[in-house]
Every structure is written in structure tokens, then in C-alpha cells.
Amino acid sequence: QKEVEQDPGPLSVPEGAIVSLNCTYSNSAFQYFMWYRQYSRKGPELLMYTYSSGNKEDGRFTAQVDKSSKYISLFIRDSQPSDSATYLCAMSGRAGGGNKLTFGTGTQLKVEL
Amino acid sequence: SAVISQKPSRDICQRGTSLTIQCQVDSQVTMMFWYRQQPGQSLTLIATANQGSEATYESGFVIDKFPISRPNLTFSTLTVSNMSPEDSSIYLCSVEGRSVTEAFFGQGTRLTVV
Numbered sequence: 162q163k164e165v166e167q168d169p170g171p172l173s174v175p176e177g178a179i180v181s182l183n184c185t186y187s188n189s190a191f192q193y194f195m196w197y198r199q200y201s202r203k204g205p206e207l208l209m210y211t212y213s214s215g216n217k218e219d220g221r222f223t224a225q226v227d228k229s230s231k232y233i234s235l236f237i238r239d240s241q242p243s244d245s246a247t248y249l250c251a252m253s254g255r256a257g258g259g260n261k262l263t264f265g266t267g268t269q270l271k272v273e274l
Numbered sequence: 275s276a277v278i279s280q281k282p283s284r285d286i287c288q289r290g291t292s293l294t295i296q297c298q299v300d301s302q303v304t305m306m307f308w309y310r311q312q313p314g315q316s317l318t319l320i321a322t323a324n325q326g327s328e329a330t331y332e333s334g335f336v337i338d339k340f341p342i343s344r345p346n347l348t349f350s351t352l353t354v355s356n357m358s359p360e361d362s363s364i365y366l367c368s369v370e371g372r373s374v375t376e377a378f379f380g381q382g383t384r385l386t387v388v
Contacts, residue, residue, distance in 0.1 A: 163316070169314065195376075202381070202382075202384075203381050203382070204366055204368075204379030204380050204381045204382050205317070205366075205377075205379050206378075206379070207371075207376050207377065207378075210376065249317065251377075261319060261322070262317075262319070262377060263316075264316040264317040264318075265316060266314065266315060
């Protein structure tokens with residue numbers, strides 16, 4: 162079993178839709194949870210991160226962490242064609258001292274006009 | 275944020291040869307990280323490179339196959355040695371940011387081995 166599971170998609174939605182992206186994990190030591198966005202032929206860029214359980218909102222993006230279920234989500238409201246990218250969840254059990262991150266496989270999202 | 279430049283951005287190589295990938299950062303960083311991103315697979319950490327010491331390799335990766343240099347605080351190289359088609363992948367350089375687990379990535383090197 163992989164430490165982090167993520168549905169690879171592809172996920173295709175119309176412009177303006179609410180998108181839900183999810184990851185499950187098995188390692189209870191994970192404390193830091195991140196979402197990265199990766200455009201084609203580019204490196205991943207950090208979108209959001211949360212520590213432990215709870216929600217975090219940033220504009221159209223909301224990250225949720227449910228540690229009891231070992232489940233994290235990223236919601237995108239009012240999705241735009243510019244949101245079309247691959248979204249990677251990543252997790253870590255420690256802060257600083259090196260970012261040994263464990264990634265999901267990524268979900269490919271396409272937002273269509 | 276850190277700006278990371280990787281070279282080459284892509285290459286097609288013959289099996290049995292080696293390719294060295296360069297990573298340049300616009301600021302001094304203690305640790306640099308090399309990842310592999312294979313099609314349909316997770317980003318996987320290959321090794322951590324500290325300046326002035328041997329790189330630390332993750333399980334499944336060995337120095338003979340992926341030798342790493344870290345001559346100063348802004349530069350690192352990863353060599354993919356004796357390549358086979360299974361080494362075809364995207365290789366990414368990364369550095370940690372100021373916040374707890376923020377990581378910055380280069381644009382990647384897309385390697386195809388034929």
C-alpha cells in the first residue's frame with residue numbers, strides 16, 4: 162500500500178464549477194499537509210499548506226485536513242481555465258530541517274470553457 | 275522565494291551513457307534535494323545534498339547510479355549513470371523555503387533514454 166493515495170484523474174469540469182481534489186494517507190506521523198500545482202513542463206509550486214487538522218482558505222482555494230480519517234481535500238471554487246494543471250498533495254512528519262516530502266501521484270485537472 | 279534554474283531542460287540519451295543535470299539557486303541554501311517524477315508515479319526523493327558532505331540517498335537509490343555533487347551553497351549536480359530506458363523520467367531539483375515545509379522546485383529535466 163502506498164503511503165499516499167491520490168486519484169490520478171484526469172478530471173474535466175466546466176468553467177465555474179467547484180472542484181474537489183482528495184488524498185488519503187496511511188502514515189499517522191504526517192503533521193504537515195501541502196498542495197502543489199504543476200503546470201505542464203514546469204516544476205511544482207506550493208499552493209497551500211496546513212498543519213494538523215482543520216481548514217484553511219485562500220481566495221478560491223480551501224484546504225481541509227481530517228487526521229482522524231487520514232484524508233485531505235483541496236476545493237477550488239469558481240474554477241477557471243487557468244486552474245488547469247496537475248495538483249499534487251504532499252505530506253511531511255516534521256517541520257524544517259529538510260523537506261522530505263511524501264507526494265501523491267497527482268490529479269490532472271482540466272477546466273473547460 | 276527561491277529561483278531555481280535547471281539545465282538541460284530536456285535531453286534524449288543513448289542507453290549506457292551518462293547525463294549530468296545542473297541546478298543553480300539564486301540564494302545560498304543549506305540543503306538541496308533531487309526528485310524523480312516518472313509517468314503516473316509520485317514525485318520520489320532520490321537524495322538530499324548538503325554542502326561539504328556526502329549526499330544522503332533514499333531507499334532504492336545508490337550513489338553509483340546517481341552521483342551528486344554539491345560544491346557550494348548555490349549549486350548542485352545530479353548524474354544519471356549507465357542509463358537504461360527505465361531511467362526515462364523528469365528529474366527535479368528542490369530547495370526548502372523559509373516556512374516549515376515549503377519547497378521550491380526547478381522546472382525539471384525531461385530525460386528520455388533510447
